[in-house]
Amino acid sequence: MVNTSIGAGTIVAAEPRRRINWGIVLLCLPALAFVVAMFVIPFLFGLNLSLHPGNSLDAVGDLSFANYLQFFNDPGQSDSVWITFQVALPVTVFSILISIPLAYYMRRGIRLERFITTLLILPLTLGNVMVAQSMLLYYGRQGWFNQALQALHIIKDPLPLVHSWWGVEIALFIQNFPFVFLMILGYMSGISPDLERASRMLGASAWRTFWKVIWPLILPGVAIAFCLNFVANFTVFPSAVMVGRPDDQTKVLSVVAFRAAYELQNPSLGTAIAFVMGIIEFVVVSAVLYARSRMTRTSVLGGGKGV
Amino acid sequence: MATTTQTYVKSKVMGRPAFSISKLAGQVIFYGAVGFFVINLLLMVSTVVIDSFAQSWFKTLLPPAFTTHWYPDLADEHNMTQLLGNTFFVAISTTLIALAIAFPAAYVLARHQFRLKGLLYGLFLLPMLIPPLVYGIPLATMLIRVGLGGSLVGIVLVNLIPITPFVIFILTPFIEQVDPSLESASRMLGAGWFRTFRRIVLPLIIPGLLAAGVLALVRTFAAFELTYLVATTGSSQTLAVALYGDASGAGIRAHQLVNAMAVIYMLSTMSLVVVALIFVKPTQFVVSLKNR
Numbered sequence: 001m002v003n004t005s006i007g008a009g010t011i012v013a014a015e016p017r018r019r020i021n022w023g024i025v026l027l028c029l030p031a032l033a034f035v036v037a038m039f040v041i042p043f044l045f046g047l048n049l050s051l052h053p054g055n056s057l058d059a060v061g062d063l064s065f066a067n068y069l070q071f072f073n074d075p076g077q078s079d080s081v082w083i084t085f086q087v088a089l090p091v092t093v094f095s096i097l098i099s100i101p102l103a104y105y106m107r108r109g110i111r112l113e114r115f116i117t118t119l120l121i122l123p124l125t126l127g128n129v130m131v132a133q134s135m136l137l138y139y140g141r142q143g144w145f146n147q148a149l150q151a152l153h154i155i156k157d158p159l160p161l162v163h164s165w166w167g168v169e170i171a172l173f174i175q176n177f178p179f180v181f182l183m184i185l186g187y188m189s190g191i192s193p194d195l196e197r198a199s200r201m202l203g204a205s206a207w208r209t210f211w212k213v214i215w216p217l218i219l220p221g222v223a224i225a226f227c228l229n230f231v232a233n234f235t236v237f238p239s240a241v242m243v244g245r246p247d248d249q250t251k252v253l254s255v256v257a258f259r260a261a262y263e264l265q266n267p268s269l270g271t272a273i274a275f276v277m278g279i280i281e282f283v284v285v286s287a288v289l290y291a292r293s294r295m296t297r298t299s300v301l302g303g304g305k306g307v
Numbered sequence: 308m309a310t311t312t313q314t315y316v317k318s319k320v321m322g323r324p325a326f327s328i329s330k331l332a333g334q335v336i337f338y339g340a341v342g343f344f345v346i347n348l349l350l351m352v353s354t355v356v357i358d359s360f361a362q363s364w365f366k367t368l369l370p371p372a373f374t375t376h377w378y379p380d381l382a383d384e385h386n387m388t389q390l391l392g393n394t395f396f397v398a399i400s401t402t403l404i405a406l407a408i409a410f411p412a413a414y415v416l417a418r419h420q421f422r423l424k425g426l427l428y429g430l431f432l433l434p435m436l437i438p439p440l441v442y443g444i445p446l447a448t449m450l451i452r453v454g455l456g457g458s459l460v461g462i463v464l465v466n467l468i469p470i471t472p473f474v475i476f477i478l479t480p481f482i483e484q485v486d487p488s489l490e491s492a493s494r495m496l497g498a499g500w501f502r503t504f505r506r507i508v509l510p511l512i513i514p515g516l517l518a519a520g521v522l523a524l525v526r527t528f529a530a531f532e533l534t535y536l537v538a539t540t541g542s543s544q545t546l547a548v549a550l551y552g553d554a555s556g557a558g559i560r561a562h563q564l565v566n567a568m569a570v571i572y573m574l575s576t577m578s579l580v581v582v583a584l585i586f587v588k589p590t591q592f593v594v595s596l597k598n599r
Contacts, residue, residue, distance in 0.1 A: 024415050026411075027414060027415045028411065030407070030408035030412070031431070031471060031475065032412070034471060035433075035472070038467070039433065039434050040430075042442060045445055046442070046449070047445075098340070102341065106337070116345075119345045119349075120341075125525050125529060125577075125580050126352075127528075127531060129531050129551045129554070130572060133355065133554050133565065134354065136554070136562065137354040137358055137364075137562065138347075138350060138351040139351075142365060144368075145350075147366075147368065174348065228436070231436065232438060235439075235440045237440055237532055238532070238535075242551070254440045257440065257444055258440075261444050261448065267444065270444045271444050271445045271448065274440060274443070274444040275441070277440070278441040
């Protein structure tokens with residue numbers, strides 16, 4: 001009997017180790033199979049399709065880069081790369097710049113915190129179509145926003161805040177700023193207040209403490225927030241059509257890709273443009289993450305991220 | 308999370324500094340900026356609601372005359388029952404399926420260390436990080452090729468792609484919080500894995516499942532891009548897609564009519580959000596990567 005109980009104990013310790021492999025495989029299988037079937041395979045399917053120009057969905061014919069060459073040789077299409085940067089970069093930088101001081105202020109919690117964060121996530125729950133739709137009247141030439149500015153004598157003629165570049169910037173800001181803000185707030189409130197207090201106690205001003213202590217510690221987080229925000233802004237679609245000018249000022253890559261695939265009935269070309277979009281994003285994100293790893297190597301050593 | 312609370316308490320204990328100009332300025336700027344953002348947002352949404360009851364609205368503070376006829380007009384133009392039915396069907400089935408396939412994977416990620424775990428993580432993270440439009444066009448093309456274009460099954464399938472990993476990453480920390488020794492104890496006392504799962508793990512994880520489910524529901528409800536690429540037939544449209552179609556085909560419809568649809572969309576999603584807020588913290592709507 002004694003032997004059995006000892007035996008049972010060892011089995012409990014040893015058994016999981018043997019069973020784990022099968023358990024893991026079985027438990028992961030549904031999610032893994034799904035991601036492979038619906039994400040990896042379509043990706044490869046698309047890659048193959050984009051390398052076989054033509055309207056056929058069967059990817060027949062010779063392997064060629066004709067779709068990509070066609071895109072870059074047609075100024076009417078390739079100028080959308082530059083246009084997309086002009087749409088995506090300013091609003092990303094602005095969202096980050098405005099989130100940092102706000103998150104700094106809020107880092108130790110404030111009154112009405114739950115109420116404020118609830119209101120901030122409202123646009124995330126409304127969705128991008130609804131945000132664009134509700135902008136149309138409010139920011140329109142005769143909308144409340146322009147009416148208010150005119151009543152305050154700040155402007156004489158109404159500003160073109162919708163159906164313009166500004167419309168897309170505002171839509172993207174409303175849609176994505178809360179995300180950036182809450183992310184940076186997360187990093188900021190994760191910094192141990194002891195570091196800040198030590199710096200202040202040693203005689204550094206609040207300004208100096210921010211730049212020497214807090215900034216290096218949140219920089220990795222800021223880089224991630226920048227990447228995620230940039231990637232989202234770079235693929236703006238519904239608002240570029242609804243509150244932008246999709247034929248010139250906001251003819252972003254996603255609009256061009258969509259038109260190629262659905263309006264020109266050329267999914268092969270549309271997929272190629274979507275991949276161009278993905279590749280550009282990949283390059284930008286890699287560059288930012290590389291810069292991040294260079295810049296933060298020293299600060300990580302001193303990091304007391306208050307775990 | 309514990310740190311945040313601790314920090315908060317500490318700063319209170321330390322005492323507030325006496326009144327100072329810079330502190331007041333900080334307060335004014337902070338509440339001014341956040342207030343400006345939030346007020347604009349609320350006013351934006353209000354104009355939609357007001358306009359949907361307006362006969363016409365030009366250059367005035369409020370429309371001169373009100374009417375309710377846009378709503379019956381909307382019902383004439385769209386099959387609203389079908390639209391609402393599609394939207395809720397897609398949102399609910401996507402959520403349930405995502406929970407079912409995400410839970411085991413989240414359990415493994417929370418409990419086990421193994422080779423290739425990093426690879427698995429990366430694979431699940433990718434669909435969340437890559438914007439839908441990048442993989443959406445090849446994916447929709449493939450589904451159309453397979454014959455699922457314009458079907459609700461196809462729409463549920465595409466929406467599962469970003470939602471499943473989203474649910475995995477919400478559930479993982481919840482599972483990590485359940486003490487593994489409870490499971491060991493149950494197993495040692497002779498319960499099989501299924502019994503342990505049903506009587507020990509599941510009850511403890513229900514808050515996590517609720518949070519993940521509600522968040523997935525709200526997100527799927529508002530999801531546009533992927534649904535739009537696959538919903539090629541009128542009968543498979545969801546509210547968000549129909550709203551986009553009505554709004555971007557400008558000049559055809561009165562804006563009041565489009566806004567009436569927007570109000571219905573908003574009422575539906577707001578009802579979900581109200582339910583959501585009972586179960587989850589608002590910040591969970593954003594999956595923060597800092598926990599990883």
